[in-house]
Amino acid sequence: xxxxxxxxxxxxxxxxxxxxxxxxxxxxxxxxxxxxxxxxxxxxxxxxxxxxxxxxxxxxxxxxxxxxxxxxxxxxxxxxxxxxxxxxxxxxxxxxxxxxxxxxxxxxxxxxxxxxxxxxxxxxxxxxxxxxxxxxxxxxxxxxxxxxxxxxxxxxxxxxxxxxxxxxxxxxxxxxxxxxxxxxxxxxxxxxxxxxxxxxxxxxxxxxxxxxxxxxxxxxxxxxxxxxxxxxxxxxxxxxxxxxxxxxxxxxxxxxxxxxxxxxxxxxxxxxxxxxxxxxxxxxxxxxxxxxxxxxxxxxxxxxxxxxxxxxxxxxxxxxxxxxxxxxxxxxxxxxxxxxxxxxxxxxxxxxxxxxxxxxxxxxxxxxxxxxxxxxxxxxxxxxxxxxxxxxxxxxxxxxxxxxxxxxxxxxxxxxxxxxxxxxxxxxxxxxxxxxxxxxxxxxxxxxxxxxxxxxxxxxxxxxxxxxxxxxxxxxxxxxxxxxxxxxxxxxxxxxxxxxxxxxxxxxxxxxxxxxxxxxxxxxxxx
Amino acid sequence: xxxxxxxxxxxxxxxxxxxxxxxxxxxxxxxxxxxxxxxxxxxxxxxxxxxxxxxxxxxxxxxxxxxxxxxxxxxxxxxxxxxxxxxxxxxxxxxxxxxxxxxxxxxxxxxxxxxxxxxxxxxxxxxxxxxxxxxxxxxxxxxxxxxxxxxxxxxxxxxxxxxxxxxxxxxxxxxxxxxxxxxxxxxxxxxxxxxxxxxxxxxxxxxxxxxxxxxxxxxxxxxxxxxxxxxxxxxxxxxxxxxxxxxxxxxxxxxxxxxxxxxxxxxxxxxxxxxxxxxxxxxxxxxxxxxxxxxxxxxxxxxx
Numbered sequence: 001x002x003x004x005x006x007x008x009x010x011x012x013x014x015x016x017x018x019x020x021x022x023x024x025x026x027x028x029x030x031x032x033x034x035x036x037x038x039x040x041x042x043x044x045x046x047x048x049x050x051x052x053x054x055x056x057x058x059x060x061x062x063x064x065x066x067x068x069x070x071x072x073x074x075x076x077x078x079x080x081x082x083x084x085x086x087x088x089x090x091x092x093x094x095x096x097x098x099x100x101x102x103x104x105x106x107x108x109x110x111x112x113x114x115x116x117x118x119x120x121x122x123x124x125x126x127x128x129x130x131x132x133x134x135x136x137x138x139x140x141x142x143x144x145x146x147x148x149x150x151x152x153x154x155x156x157x158x159x160x161x162x163x164x165x166x167x168x169x170x171x172x173x174x175x176x177x178x179x180x181x182x183x184x185x186x187x188x189x190x191x192x193x194x195x196x197x198x199x200x201x202x203x204x205x206x207x208x209x210x211x212x213x214x215x216x217x218x219x220x221x222x223x224x225x226x227x228x229x230x231x232x233x234x235x236x237x238x239x240x241x242x243x244x245x246x247x248x249x250x251x252x253x254x255x256x257x258x259x260x261x262x263x264x265x266x267x268x269x270x271x272x273x274x275x276x277x278x279x280x281x282x283x284x285x286x287x288x289x290x291x292x293x294x295x296x297x298x299x300x301x302x303x304x305x306x307x308x309x310x311x312x313x314x315x316x317x318x319x320x321x322x323x324x325x326x327x328x329x330x331x332x333x334x335x336x337x338x339x340x341x342x343x344x345x346x347x348x349x350x351x352x353x354x355x356x357x358x359x360x361x362x363x364x365x366x367x368x369x370x371x372x373x374x375x376x377x378x379x380x381x382x383x384x385x386x387x388x389x390x391x392x393x394x395x396x397x398x399x400x401x402x403x404x405x406x407x408x409x410x411x412x413x414x415x416x417x418x419x420x421x422x423x424x425x426x427x428x429x430x431x432x433x434x435x436x437x438x439x440x441x442x443x444x445x446x447x448x449x450x451x452x453x454x455x456x457x458x459x460x461x462x463x464x465x466x467x468x469x470x471x472x473x474x475x476x477x478x479x480x481x482x483x484x485x486x487x488x489x490x491x492x493x494x495x496x497x498x499x500x501x502x503x504x505x506x507x508x509x510x511x512x513x514x515x516x517x518x519x520x521x522x523x524x525x526x527x
Numbered sequence: 528x529x530x531x532x533x534x535x536x537x538x539x540x541x542x543x544x545x546x547x548x549x550x551x552x553x554x555x556x557x558x559x560x561x562x563x564x565x566x567x568x569x570x571x572x573x574x575x576x577x578x579x580x581x582x583x584x585x586x587x588x589x590x591x592x593x594x595x596x597x598x599x600x601x602x603x604x605x606x607x608x609x610x611x612x613x614x615x616x617x618x619x620x621x622x623x624x625x626x627x628x629x630x631x632x633x634x635x636x637x638x639x640x641x642x643x644x645x646x647x648x649x650x651x652x653x654x655x656x657x658x659x660x661x662x663x664x665x666x667x668x669x670x671x672x673x674x675x676x677x678x679x680x681x682x683x684x685x686x687x688x689x690x691x692x693x694x695x696x697x698x699x700x701x702x703x704x705x706x707x708x709x710x711x712x713x714x715x716x717x718x719x720x721x722x723x724x725x726x727x728x729x730x731x732x733x734x735x736x737x738x739x740x741x742x743x744x745x746x747x748x749x750x751x752x753x754x755x756x757x758x759x760x761x762x763x764x765x766x767x768x769x770x771x772x773x774x775x776x777x778x779x780x781x782x783x784x785x786x787x788x789x790x791x792x793x794x795x796x797x798x799x800x801x802x803x804x805x806x807x808x809x810x811x812x813x814x815x816x817x818x819x820x821x822x823x824x825x826x827x828x829x830x831x
Contacts, residue, residue, distance in 0.1 A: 185656065186617065270620070270650075270652040270653060270654075271619075271620035271622075271623070271652055271653075271654055272620060272622065272623060272652065273620065273622040273651040273652045274622055274623070274626055274651075275619075275622065275623040275624075275625075275626030275627050275630075276623075279619075279623055279626065279627050280627070280630045280631075281630070281631065284627075285616070285627060288616075288618070288619065289616060289618065292618070370614050371610065371612060371613075371614040372614055372615065372616060374575075374580060374610055375608075375610060375613070375614075375615070375628065375667065376628075376631065377578075377580060377599070377603075378578050378580070378603055378606075378608035378610075379603050379604075379628055379631035379632040380600050380601070380603050380604040380631055380632050380633050381600060381603075381631045382599065382600035383599075385600075522582070523582075524580065524581045524582055525575075525580040525581070526581075
């Protein structure tokens, strides 16, 4: 047990460092659940409204792909869980992964853990404390989610079962993050890979659910879902999550014992002694710094889109088998079921690509706080050129991601339906979202220029866009909020016709970047 | 002749913390100027204002004749900077960073680069992630020194030898001597007194955001005391009464004392009247100057 010496002290340190973060995340996640849950109450005030909705979506492939087979959709509780569930799932995984990497690999990368390890702190105390912290946070999210759901017409027993499933999922991905953090030397890489694993788990579950196969059991999300909340409820699948977490922690400990502090399992190789011709300015530097991340994102979004696109045969079959649904869609003036499905998926991909756009734009501030911007800006490079050069890479990267999403989805869809024109059609349509995605990058630039200490606003706005995009059409957010969301303004291609709205959004991007650049020019460059 | 750097009445606060409180600084063209002070005295803040990274609250700043805040990028083509705490891009190699910074400044000299890599024993193929602090410092030094002196006449160095081993410190001292010989102006911020003493013609001592002493080392020595150890034929009983003399200590016929450099003559006349057998005097070191300015309380990294 000597390798665990100091765990409690480190846990206290972690709690102290994260007290503000946790105090924002936990109420925000619980609040989001509660408010969208209660909004469902007002959206479906009568049993008739509930039944009508249930009948219209019960076989919807988009819904099954996104949340799994809906249970109890003939009750308000069923609708609440179905709509609110994914937010809790994504929220708990994000919090768990970010927390565990922040307290393990990020600490090592910054060289702080060296200081601690030199004190009376065992080799595995850091990992153990991080795991306790992330696990504790997951349990807290689970408990708060249960309370919030119980507060909006979900029966208490079901609410607690769902909360437990949420906590279990957080626990599993905290453990995955712990393993990944042993392998890679960069915190950013470790976070990215872990979230990619989550993405893969999501795809496996989606494919399994749409096919109705046992594939779902390969995904941790499937384990939590197997509790069948509001159906034949059962607790035992959560044991699978707990055992898997424990095994992953053991694996992480085994890996940690084989490596040096600060190093990964893969040693870094020597590189070129001279810079290539491309590495000559802010564009070359940004491209070089972000190419790894961009490659990962592109591969991930391509695979995710292809998986979603490959389900279009099932979607078409469902339309044939479910005349009620087809009639409902036709009556509400909507496009074909396949197009509606594809437009939902494209929106989700665009929102994910926006995640890249925001994180890429925020790198500017990261360069500044790390002190690297100081070295750059002490050369002949002006602040504006630095900003625009880096932003060009953000723009191209975002476009590449959207194209990859459209291509992936179109390729799979085209293969299933033997239609060679689909990849290009969907790739073109995906680009419709580029201005919307970049508008949040523009907001990030604005914050970097004027409010460099409040960058999390950009992430909060993206989260709101996600929620509006997901709940959109069902629960109407305040009209002005909808109008403000660039994703709402963008036509839901291919279900809706192409419009000029993205051009207007593109103009607002230019404006945001311009004002942001002005702010950056007149403020201090600080570490 | 124009001053390379002219700063008058510089003020800068961060919130309630006053970092610079009316700082004046003048660095003549072609000199190596020492900028001395303990941590937190305002050295780095001054350099960042000189680079136009920070905007001064008040005061006048001219670097190579232009305002660094308004013409930062154009000015930076004519100067090279080494920060005190160098952080680099973890995935780039040292060689790539040196080339990148050189290209961004506009000019770089491959022959100088190769020579400097050899002198500082730096492996340019290693990723910055795996460099130690000293090696990261070397990357920044090579990038700065590789710039040609003809187009880059000014160097701003912020504690450039922190993390270097003594051999590398010697290599650095040698390089700066050569740069000075080639006519480059150098502002060397440091708290390593031996380094400043070895390199700098003039120094400015900064304390709590203002320059409290400045001048050539000889001038500054005038302001302080010389230590004298003497053996005299007769007992120097009246020594304490000589103006400017202090800390008189007598052991086995030897007397040692400090004397204000301004009163050295009087002390010597008195000793001469007592029949001097042996006399050793040494001028104040920069360290003593520094301690006088700060008192013993201030922690100073002293290496010799």
